[in-house]
Amino acid sequence: MKLKPGAIADSHTSHGNLTGSWRTFKPVYKQKDCTGCKLCVINCPEGCVFEVEDRKYTCNLKYCKGCGICAVECHVNDIEMILEDK
Amino acid sequence: MKTFIEGSRAVADAVTVCRPKVISAYPITPQTHIVEELAKIVANGKVKAEFVNVESEFSAASVVLGSCATGARSYTATTAQGLFLMAEVLFNISGMRLPIVMTCANRAVSAPINIWNDQQDSLSMRDSGWIQLYAEDNQEALDMHLQAYKIGENKGVLLPVMVCMDGFILTHSYEPVELISQEDADRFLPSYQPEDYLNPDNPVTMGAMVGPEAYMETRYLMQEAMENSVKVIEDVANEFNNQFGRYYGGLIDTYKLEDAETVIVSLGSVLGTVKDAVDSLREKGEKVGVLKVRSFRPFPKDAICEALKGAKKVHVLEKAVSIGMGGIVSSEIKAAFCGKTGVPEIVGSIIGLGGRDITVETIIGILNGSGDSSYDQFIDIKKELVEDPEPSDEAVAANA
Ligand code: SF4
Ligand code: SF4
Numbered sequence: 280m281k282l283k284p285g286a287i288a289d290s291h292t293s294h295g296n297l298t299g300s301w302r303t304f305k306p307v308y309k310q311k312d313c314t315g316c317k318l319c320v321i322n323c324p325e326g327c328v329f330e331v332e333d334r335k336y337t338c339n340l341k342y343c344k345g346c347g348i349c350a351v352e353c354h355v356n357d358i359e360m361i362l363e364d365k
Numbered sequence: 366m367k368t369f370i371e372g373s374r375a376v377a378d379a380v381t382v383c384r385p386k387v388i389s390a391y392p393i394t395p396q397t398h399i400v401e402e403l404a405k406i407v408a409n410g411k412v413k414a415e416f417v418n419v420e421s422e423f424s425a426a427s428v429v430l431g432s433c434a435t436g437a438r439s440y441t442a443t444t445a446q447g448l449f450l451m452a453e454v455l456f457n458i459s460g461m462r463l464p465i466v467m468t469c470a471n472r473a474v475s476a477p478i479n480i481w482n483d484q485q486d487s488l489s490m491r492d493s494g495w496i497q498l499y500a501e502d503n504q505e506a507l508d509m510h511l512q513a514y515k516i517g518e519n520k521g522v523l524l525p526v527m528v529c530m531d532g533f534i535l536t537h538s539y540e541p542v543e544l545i546s547q548e549d550a551d552r553f554l555p556s557y558q559p560e561d562y563l564n565p566d567n568p569v570t571m572g573a574m575v576g577p578e579a580y581m582e583t584r585y586l587m588q589e590a591m592e593n594s595v596k597v598i599e600d601v602a603n604e605f606n607n608q609f610g611r612y613y614g615g616l617i618d619t620y621k622l623e624d625a626e627t628v629i630v631s632l633g634s635v636l637g638t639v640k641d642a643v644d645s646l647r648e649k650g651e652k653v654g655v656l657k658v659r660s661f662r663p664f665p666k667d668a669i670c671e672a673l674k675g676a677k678k679v680h681v682l683e684k685a686v687s688i689g690m691g692g693i694v695s696s697e698i699k700a701a702f703c704g705k706t707g708v709p710e711i712v713g714s715i716i717g718l719g720g721r722d723i724t725v726e727t728i729i730g731i732l733n734g735s736g737d738s739s740y741d742q743f744i745d746i747k748k749e750l751v752e753d754p755e756p757s758d759e760a761v762a763a764n765a
Contacts, residue, residue, distance in 0.1 A: 284523045284590070285462035286575050286583050287561045290568040296576075 298325055302345030304360040308337045312355040319349035319358060367541040372503040372530065373398030375542050376442075376468055379507035381412045382550035383466075383514050385440040387432035389417035389425045393447040394480050395532035396470040400442055422447035426454035433463040434571050436562035438514065442468035444532055445486040446475060452490070458525050459494025459587065461572050464517030464557070465525040466510060467495075471633065471684075472532040473719040481720020482532040483684035484633060488661070488693045494587050496526040496594055497662040499632040503540040505613045506530040508605060511545065511554055515601045518557050521593040529661075531634040533720070545609070553608055591663045598660050616665035618657040619672055621647060625654025627732060628673055628709075630698065631682040632658040635716070635723050639682065642728040653732070658694065666701040673698075676709040680731055684717045691715075691741030699738070713741030721745070 308319075315334040327342040328349060338349070350358040370378075376399050380388070388407065390400040407416040415432070419425045422443050429439040443451060448469060458465055469487045473479040487497055496516060500506035506528065513526035530536060561569050575583055599615035606612035620640055622628060629639050636657050646653045656672050656679075658665070673679055681695035690696060695713030702708045714731050717723040727744060736742045756764075 282579060282582055282586060283561060284586065285460065285571060286573070286579065287461075288570040288573055290570070293570065293573065 297341050298344040299339075299341045302340075302343060302363060304345045304347060305340065305363040306338060306343065306345070306347070306349055307359045307361055308335075309357050309359060310335045310337075311357060313357045314355060316354065318352045318354065322348050322352045324348065366543075368544050369539055369541050370503075370544070371398060371537060371539050372506060372535040373470075373537065374402050375503050375507040375540075375544065376510060376528075376530070376536075377402035377406060378544050379510040380440050380466075380468075381406050382545050382547050383440070383511060383554060384412065384438065384550075384556070385414050386437035387415045387417065387429060387439045388441070389419055389428035389432070389439075390441045390443065391419055391422045391425045391447060393422070393444055395472060395482070395536045396442045396444045396447070396468065398536060399468055399470065403440075422450040423454060426451040426458065429465050429467075430454055430458050430461070430463060433458070433465050434461065434563050436557065436559050436564070438518075438557040439463075439465050440467070441465065442470065444470040445472040445480075448486045448490060449474065452493070455490060455493040455495060455525075457572065460583065462523040462587075462590070463525060464514070464523055466513045466517060467525065467527050468506075468510070469527050469529045470532040470536045471529055479719040480532075482534050483718045483720065484529065484531070485685040485718070487527060487529045488683075488685040490527070491662055491693070494524065494591075495662065496522075496524050496591070496598075496660070498526065498528055498598075498660055499658065500528065500530045500535065501613065501634060501636045501657065501659075503530075503535055503538065504542045504611065506535055507542060507545070508609070508611055508613070511550060512598075512601045512605055514557070515554055515604075516594060516597050518559075519594070519597045519601075520560075522590050522597050524587070524590050524594065529633065534634045543609075543611075549608070553605065595660075595663050595665065598663070614657060614659045616660040616663070617668045617672060618659055620655035620657070622654035622656060622672060624652055625675075626652040626677045627680070628654050628656055628676040628678075629680045629682060629728065629732075630656045630658060630669075630673075630694070632661060632694065633684070635682065635684070638723055638725060639728055642725045642732075645725065646729065646732070661694070664697055664701070669698060670701050670705060673702075673709055674707060679709045679711045680736075681711060681713045682716050682723075682728070682731065683713070684715075686715045686718070686741075686743075695741055711738050712736040713738075714744050715741060716744045 602615040692713035
């Protein structure tokens with residue numbers, strides 16, 4: 280697809296930018312001590328953390344860039360960053 | 366009918382008939398009269414435009430970036446320090462391919478602070494992705510603004526255009542000029558109709574991040590657009606000539622060049638003085654001619670080499686210096702000839718920095734001087750200001 284002048288992008292095309300490819304560490308949502316506070320959801324810069332069911336959260340690895348913010352913010356240490364083999 | 370008017374006011378009049386929808390600028394000498402006049406024109410309702418007052422040049426450039434992105438024809442003006450404060454935004458404007466027109470009232474840059482004319486400001490911005498055109502006199506400066514919008518808004522170009530006019534020498538001098546009527550301007554310059562612009566009904570993203578996978582291609586396309594503009598600048602100059610009967614060259618212009626053995630190359634208002642010098646030398650039978658660089662970006666390599674190929678000696682006169690290298694324009698002309706045969710001797714001369722007068726005698730002195738192509742010379746340097754004084758007899762005796 281030829282770039283438009285100035286690389287103007289149509290709406291919703293940023294969905295095609297899979298920031299998951301940037302990741303070195305990946306968050307593991309242990310789903311053990313979770314209190315359902317949603318700090319991980321609110322603080323994720325990619326907006327890719329979602330609720331699976333009550334007090335069970337996970338993230339979309341297509342967009343999770345592995346920044347580790349969720350793991351730092353989780354007040355019960357229920358998210359662990361592990362080195363990812365790709 | 367000609368009107369006797371100050372250069373700045375003539376430019377403001379020309380900008381008005383281009384029907385800009387947004388004007389934003391911060392006053393700075395010697396650009397002030399242009400935007401002061403435009404503010405008045407807008408306040409008096411002569412043009413339906415928004416004049417946005419801002420607190421700095423950075424903001425002025427940001428405002429016109431945003432307004433142009435919504436599809437509104439936009440205008441700003443600045444000089445020297447103001448231009449440098451805009452620097453980051455200048456690259457954003459060209460990278461987003463927004464065809465804004467800006468007047469640069471050329472001035473020396475600080476430090477030391479100096480508000481007089483040279484061309485260090487715009488020439489230092491040569492890699493910013495803006496088309497740069499240099500006007501020789503006030504009529505050309507005002508006409509150039511209409512041409513600038515037409516060049517920049519061309520679908521194959523879509524680049525911002527900087528109209529460079531010498532501060533004070535042009536901006537503050539009164540000359541009789543033909544002002545352009547609204548009717549004539551509308552006939553020459555259609556309204557700006559971008560294909561993509563910020564529109565809530567059809568949202569797009571502009572200026573988003575582009576990673577290593579496509580950034581290089583965005584620069585490649587800008588370079589291609591600059592190359593496209595080479596022909597567009599010529600075409601627009603010809604269209605202007607057809608409608609208004611005024612022509613100043615497209616990329617370059619020549620004066621008494623046909624049989625010239627020695628050619629003076631320069632840009633901007635000094636060309637008037639250069640032509641006077643050439644006329645007086647021609648009277649004495651010397652084969653001297655002039656090449657005017659009207660477009661510095663895109664740099665018209667082919668046109669310049671073609672025009673200079675018959676010359677024996679070429680003197681490049683420029684009011685700027687790339688410290689650590691020498692003349693900016695002379696370096697580029699030498700580079701343009703690289704790999705070609707029959708290359709003339711090219712001598713670079715740095716003149717008129719910080720408003721130092723350039724007279725016919727200065728120019729004849731350069732032609733008769735001993736300059737050669739091995740280095741670029743500073744002209745008329747005052748020895749007493751740059752050299753240690755001779756020690757006095759007493760000091761010599763005391764040290765003996
Ligand atoms: S590591 Fe960063 S990007 Fe990934 S889910 Fe956590 S906060 Fe979001
Ligand atoms: S921050 Fe921790 S406790 Fe809070 S919802 Fe996310 S995983 Fe559960």
